[in-house]
Amino acid sequence: MHVVVFTRSTPDTAAKVVVDDNGNVTWGDAGLVVNPWDEYALEEAILQAKSGGGKATVVAIGPEAHNDALKHSLAMGLNEAVRVEDEALDPFDSLHYATAAAGAVNKMGDVDLVIFGKESIDVGTDQHAYQTARKLGWTMLSYVSRILDVDYAAGTIRVERMLEQGKQIVTSRLPAVMTVMKDINEPRYPSFIGIRKAAKAQIPVWSLAELGVDVPAKGVEIVAYKNLPVRETECEMLEGTPQEQAAALVEKLLEEKVL
Amino acid sequence: MSAVFAWVETFKGAANPTSWEALGAGRTLADGLGVPLVALILGENAEAVAKQAGEYGADKAIVCEDATLHGFRLEPYAALLTKLVQDNSPAVVIAVGTSRGRELLAASAADTDSGMITEALELSLDGNKVVATRPAYAGKVLSEVRSSGEGTLFLTIRGRAFKPNELNSGASIDIEKVDAVLSEDDIATKIESFEEETGTVNLTDAAIIVSGGRGMANNPKPAPDGVEDATVWKAQDGFANVIQPLADVLGAAVGASRAAVDAGFIPYAHQVGQTGKVVSPDLYIACGISGAIQHQAGMRSSKVIVAINKDPEAPIFKLARYGIVGDLYEVVPALTEELKKRLGK
Numbered sequence: 001m002h003v004v005v006f007t008r009s010t011p012d013t014a015a016k017v018v019v020d021d022n023g024n025v026t027w028g029d030a031g032l033v034v035n036p037w038d039e040y041a042l043e044e045a046i047l048q049a050k051s052g053g054g055k056a057t058v059v060a061i062g063p064e065a066h067n068d069a070l071k072h073s074l075a076m077g078l079n080e081a082v083r084v085e086d087e088a089l090d091p092f093d094s095l096h097y098a099t100a101a102a103g104a105v106n107k108m109g110d111v112d113l114v115i116f117g118k119e120s121i122d123v124g125t126d127q128h129a130y131q132t133a134r135k136l137g138w139t140m141l142s143y144v145s146r147i148l149d150v151d152y153a154a155g156t157i158r159v160e161r162m163l164e165q166g167k168q169i170v171t172s173r174l175p176a177v178m179t180v181m182k183d184i185n186e187p188r189y190p191s192f193i194g195i196r197k198a199a200k201a202q203i204p205v206w207s208l209a210e211l212g213v214d215v216p217a218k219g220v221e222i223v224a225y226k227n228l229p230v231r232e233t234e235c236e237m238l239e240g241t242p243q244e245q246a247a248a249l250v251e252k253l254l255e256e257k258v259l
Numbered sequence: 260m261s262a263v264f265a266w267v268e269t270f271k272g273a274a275n276p277t278s279w280e281a282l283g284a285g286r287t288l289a290d291g292l293g294v295p296l297v298a299l300i301l302g303e304n305a306e307a308v309a310k311q312a313g314e315y316g317a318d319k320a321i322v323c324e325d326a327t328l329h330g331f332r333l334e335p336y337a338a339l340l341t342k343l344v345q346d347n348s349p350a351v352v353i354a355v356g357t358s359r360g361r362e363l364l365a366a367s368a369a370d371t372d373s374g375m376i377t378e379a380l381e382l383s384l385d386g387n388k389v390v391a392t393r394p395a396y397a398g399k400v401l402s403e404v405r406s407s408g409e410g411t412l413f414l415t416i417r418g419r420a421f422k423p424n425e426l427n428s429g430a431s432i433d434i435e436k437v438d439a440v441l442s443e444d445d446i447a448t449k450i451e452s453f454e455e456e457t458g459t460v461n462l463t464d465a466a467i468i469v470s471g472g473r474g475m476a477n478n479p480k481p482a483p484d485g486v487e488d489a490t491v492w493k494a495q496d497g498f499a500n501v502i503q504p505l506a507d508v509l510g511a512a513v514g515a516s517r518a519a520v521d522a523g524f525i526p527y528a529h530q531v532g533q534t535g536k537v538v539s540p541d542l543y544i545a546c547g548i549s550g551a552i553q554h555q556a557g558m559r560s561s562k563v564i565v566a567i568n569k570d571p572e573a574p575i576f577k578l579a580r581y582g583i584v585g586d587l588y589e590v591v592p593a594l595t596e597e598l599k600k601r602l603g604k
Contacts (some may be wrong), residue, residue, distance in 0.1 A: 011396065013397070013534075013552075013553050014551075014552060016399070016552065017396040017399035025395070025396060025400060036533070036534050094368075095372060095374070121396065121533060122395065124393065124396065125361075126361060126362075126365075126377075127361065127365035127375055127377055130333075130361075130362045130366050131365050131366070131368065131369035134366050134369035134370055139447045139448060140333050140334075140366070141448070142333070142358065142362050158451070163358055164357060164358060164461050164464075165270060167456075168454075169450075169451040169452045169454075170448050170450050171449050171451055172447050173447040183527045217372075217407075219368075219372075219409075219412065220374035220406050220412070221404070221407070222403070223402075223403045223405050225395065225403075226400065226403060227401070228398075228400065228559070231559065234580075235576050235577070235580065235581065237581075237582045237583070237584065238582065242586075242589040245590055246590060246596070249581055249583065249594060249597075250597045250601050252581055253542065253565075254601070256580075258542040258562060258563050
């Protein structure tokens, strides 16, 4: 069996991200890390490949900066890595992304399961995962918090999903695309040997022509990035005993009409 | 028919509390584009919900009550939405960006090679192009995104970012019934069970959220003998017996910082922040939360923020409208008592 997991490099979660005077998004000298949601997807791919007796491949769509995430993935224990890059491809456009991602999965040919992290923090969305499933014509299993049963030979899967109203258990068929939630596993840290091995890895790059796909016209474009509006940060400190502070706060909240 | 289609999400035959916001934002776009606003309602009880949609400002409703649509599943919902889009070429399909709204619209956008904007916080029109402001980089910056004005734009809005239309009781609505596209045999995914969390308020719908952080560990109540981890027990006890009573008196949802979740104080479903839920309630009360940048990313758009923290230097005070420097285990019970008195509960 063969599991594919998608990842990307994003600014470190603790980084202060701002828009500079030229309108570019910057994060100072903070490094790039694996998109935080993807760590769970990468761990699950390793676990599934092991229990299913198969292999796990990690894929990134976009420029060379994503090699950081791919090398981290290899160091964690993913078997193979590949990157898709093409001049015609805008990896921030979800339809472009999904078209390329589905093309890469189809090129591999033998894939049973595709795993994504819940969302990508740079683009701030999860739409590319659902769209990859649709471009493949596969079942989509979103917000998976546990894989309860999976039989790669029979092509059946049973998972627990975490939704706003509670936990749902569904059965479905493989091949499938899934997004995984944070509580599905405990991601491992790369081993020292893994890091050394990954540092030397040559990561193949596939073009759209090699995937045999064309990207569609873009339906939306990012016009500009903006900094968040400055919050009125005048914090009014409430003094006194806890009872006095509580009474003063309730008074203020009634005035604000938020109760 | 050019139109704005708005998906009114339902759960067990009733509209979600935020669903009418899709009609609110949709109404403005439909008026600006000079086209009708059409509510799409799928699943059990759709016709009754359609009548409500009329009262919330829809001009027309398209409904399907087929048994395959009882309980949301992506395959039958997306197949039907895609067909409706192909048949009617609406200018915009809008929905609230819930877990289901995001995946349904993304799927049909892919099926029809259409553009999509998610998590819109503000919307305007530039001719027939939709311009949206949405968060990027985990909410640390904003991006302005514009549609091409050609084909259909799929658009999800952040819950609680737009207001519903004024309720116009008794307004009539033209209802069109359509057939499902897939039959049960075509659908791979079967729902085996659904364990609902009853009695808790959904974080993303909540008007008020009370959250606890690392400071929950400072519970003065001694842990009983034989407890494996006294710190975890104290914090869990604090969430159950200090935070929850305040949430109950306010009708609020309970949130938590990543530090509290990672330490095992409370399940992940309560996490607010960069790798948790993004919320924008009217009132956010942060108890024992320092306010790391990752937490701020999830709650900074709250209307009024209250911070209760022992450390006067905690970054959360820079974001807060009202601050109380003190022990949450003294302040929160006092606040609960005061609210009971003032709100007459």
